[in-house]
Amino acid sequence: EAGVTQFPSHSVIEKGQTVTLRCDPISGHDNLYWYRRVMGKEIKFLLHFVKESKQDESGMPNNRFLAERTGGTYSTLKVQPAELEDSGVYFCASSARTRRGEQFFGPGTRLTVL
């Protein structure tokens, strides 16, 4: 069974540009989560999807961040326009509907905003 995959693995953009990160969860997992780790800090929750619906987006830093999960499969996280403080590693995780606490993480996308 394939794990959680994320694309790209690394992105370097300039301040003001737009970047879109993609996450493919484990097949059949209804729950999908986005987290972020800023250098020197702990991993922090951004938002949670159940299928295509946003259940909790309390961790989204501001309205420059837009997450979607059309069709309830893969998810995208768009940052527009990117700021320097958006640099960090963005992780996606997924869990099965009946085992929501058991979250499996992807390898992350390392975003560098110059």
Added chain:
Amino acid sequence: QKEVEQDPGPLSVPEGAIVSLNCTYSNSAFQYFMWYRQYSRKGPELLMYTYSSGNKEDGRFTAQVDKSSKYISLFIRDSQPSDSATYLCAMSATGNQFYFGTGTSLTVIP
């Protein structure tokens, strides 16, 4: 005050030693407790998952949760060089939004 406190280390032990990793937390509503292992430049790998309190054992790994003290532990027996990684604790009240510690860096010396 952070939701979860974890000593960042670094921790260095000889091969075969027993390793004890710990986290404390402040939110008494937490009931889902996780331990992840993360190798450099990789994503967190789920090691142990505990719901509510008590102990859970899986091979060389034992997770303990003491809700009365708001304290969780991960023990690694017969540590191996391949156990060298950063260990992250994470916890949640709902099983959805998890709060992470900053991670403890462990090196097992052959």
